[in-house]
Every structure is written in structure tokens, then in C-alpha cells.
Amino acid sequence: MPKSVVAEADRRRRRPTKQGVVLTEQMIVGTALRMLREHGAAGLSARRLGLALGADPSTVYRYYRNMDELTLALGDELMRLALAEFQPTGDWREDLYLLGMRIHRVHLEHPQAAVLTASRVSGRANELAADEVILAALRAGGFPDRVAVRIYHVFIDQVLAFAALDAASLVLPARALESDQRVWEATYEHLSARTHPNLAATATLLADRMNDSAYPAALTMVLDSAAAELRVLKTLKAASGSRDRRR
Template identity: 45%
Template sequence: MTEGARVPAERKRRRPTSSGVVLSADLIVDTARQLIDAQGAQAFTVRKLGAALGADPSAVYRYFRNTEDLLLALADRLIGESMVGFTRTGDWACDLRDLCLRAYRSALRHPQIAVFSTVRVTGRPHERRAVDTGIGLLLEAGFDEATAVRHYHTLIDTALGHAAVDAGFLRLAPAQRTADEQAWHAAYGDLPAEEFPSVHRVREQLPLMAGSAVEPALDLLIAALRAAR
């Protein structure tokens, strides 16, 4: 089960709803993901989830203690999906970069879920495995225990911080996203050199600000880690 909580055996059994749907923790998590992707986290309710499942909303609580328990299970599911296909190459720095970008890209595939998935600690199986993998890579690189933890914290929070920002951008209306992207040329391109000398000097490069900074940020950090060994 993906939620990672200790659930009594009678709650683990699959139970058909009145409409004939066989409920399971996986089905509930999948359906919750679809609802939040479509409507946003703030609009999500267990009542809506029950309707989408064709079940009484109270049936959800046979599998999850409460809404938070379900959302943490969903966040952990995304971590697990981000790790699918991850393989070590023998280069600890490249593997750390890949690990962090996988977490970032998972959040960007589900920007509505990133509202909570980027800021919560699930404490569940997939997150445990990801944390163990990341810290393990740093230990193998030769960092001591405390330094490995600090560096992992810095790297993963950088990736998730950028994910939260970039997911927020994706949640904007299309017209807002276009306006923000164009502002780097329209609002900054013609600023006078005498008043804004630095901006004027780099005006042709300012559209780069419209893209994500996650990869340059990770590259800077990982280059520093290589040098610190």
C-alpha cells in the first residue's frame, strides 16, 4: 500500500461500493490525484472524492485516517513515481543531480498537487527510500554524516523550492503566464541606461529570466560539492 500507514487488516480488504466499484487504497489515491490535478487542492473534498469513486465518502476512512493521511499518501506516491527508472551511474554528483531533478519534474507534472507535496514530510516508504538514496550518495562521496545530511537538505530543498515556484507559475491563467514571460522584454528592454545601467547592459539576455533556474542552481551547488571533497 502506498500510504505507508499501519492500517488494521479489516480496512485493507477491498470492498465493493453500492455501484459495484471495488475500493482500494491505490484506487482512492489515483482518484484523488485526478481530482486535484483537475480542480486544485483547495477545491478538493472527501465528498467530491466519494462521488468520483461512486462510494459514500465515509468509505475513504476505512483506508485513511483523515484527509491529511490521504494527501500524504498521494505526495508519497509522486515520490515513488519520480524514482521509477532511477539507476546509479557510479558518478555520485550526476546521480544526485538526477535524483533532485526527478523530484522537481514530478512536482511540475502535477502543479496543483505541488501546493502541498513540495512542503510536507510524508515519512512514508517512497520518501524514506529517496532520502536514504540521496544521503547514501553523499556518504559514498566521502562526506561525514552531518555534512551529508546538510548537503542533501540543501540540494533537495533547492529542487523542491524551485518546483513550488514553477508550479505556482503553471497554475496561473495562460494570459498571466504570457504577460509575465513578455514582461522581461516589454517592461525591461527599453529601460534607460543612465537610470538602470546594469539592466540596460544585459537587456538582450533578460528573457532568460522567464525560464526555470532549477538546473543552473543545482549545477552551482553540485560543482561546489565536487570542489569540497
């Protein structure tokens, strides 16, 4: 006999768990984020996730083929949280600044998940929605498609790279993080001007800045560069149009 075809949605658990609830993808992802926050990446497994959900661990695989697929879903959830209540203003630069800061902030609120997911590409709904918002802002702002794609590439890679970098420091053991932060004052501020003239000259300024994320400044620099390029493109377009009218 031919094998029966079972829709993917029908494979998912319909009976209540031991805790009396019916599982959903959102519930699994939310529980996984909590487990990462409380126990770190080493504490997340199908067995532990099943226990936390009050279900057999195999139930997780009705929703996700493996734990890597769940990891991609976690990254998509971070994008969903970043997009929640985001309302475009119609100003491409303002929109990209606000969205970039939201994506960065959400990742730092879930640093363990950020470390796992920032380098991944899921192609899931919320990731696609974020990409649509970014490209829509750039194209509506007047950037030609080739330029818009280049700026999108820099923008999204920059925010995720900083999210991964800053999140990695947050998941360090507290003693290691405190030790790293003290280096700027304990070491840099006591360097000799003879051996390290530039570091010695800027040591106090470095100590004031280096324990804070550089992302806001880096994002502003990228947007400043994009705005300057747009001004040049508009000037060239206007000049070309003027020449065409004189012919």
C-alpha cells in the same frame, strides 16, 4: 465488555464500489491527483473524491484519517513516481543530478499537488526511500556524515523549493501567466540606461532566461560546490595520512 481491536487494514472497504471495483490506497491517490489536475485544489474534497470513486465519501476516511493525511500521501506518491525506474550509476554526482531532475520534473507534471505537498514532511515509505538514495550516494562518494547531511539538506530543500516555485506559476490562470512572461520583454527591455544601467545592459539576456526554470543551473551549482568541497577533504586526508606515515 472490552472493545474489540480491529486492525487498520480490516477497516478498509472490501466490497466493490458502485463501479464494481475494490478500493485501494493507490486508486484513491491516483484519483486525487487526477482531480487536482482537472479541478485544482479547490475541487478536491472527500465528497467529490467519493463521487469520483463511486463510493460513499466516508469510505475515504477508512484509508486516511483526514484530508491532510491524504495530502501527505499525495506527496509520497510524487516521490514514488520520481524513483520509478531510477537506477543509481554509482557516480554520486551523476546520481544526484538525475534524481534531482526527476523529482523536479514529476512535481511539475502534477503542479497542483506540488504546491500542496512540496513543503510537507510525511515520513512515508517513498519519501524515506528517496532520502536513503541521496544519503547513500553522498556517503559512498566519500563525504563524512556531517557533511553528507548538510549537502542532503541543501539538495532536498532546493529541489522542493524550485518545484513549489515553478509549479506555482503553472497553476496560475493562463492570462496571468502570459502577462508575467511578457514583462521581461514589455518592461525590462525598455528600461533607460540612465535610471537602470545594469538592467538595461542585460535586458535581452534576462528575457532569454527568466521564463525558464533556474533549477538545472542551481542544481549544477550545488553539485559543483559539493565536488569542490570533497576534493579539499580528500586532499586534507591525504596530507594527514602522509604526515602520520613519516612519524
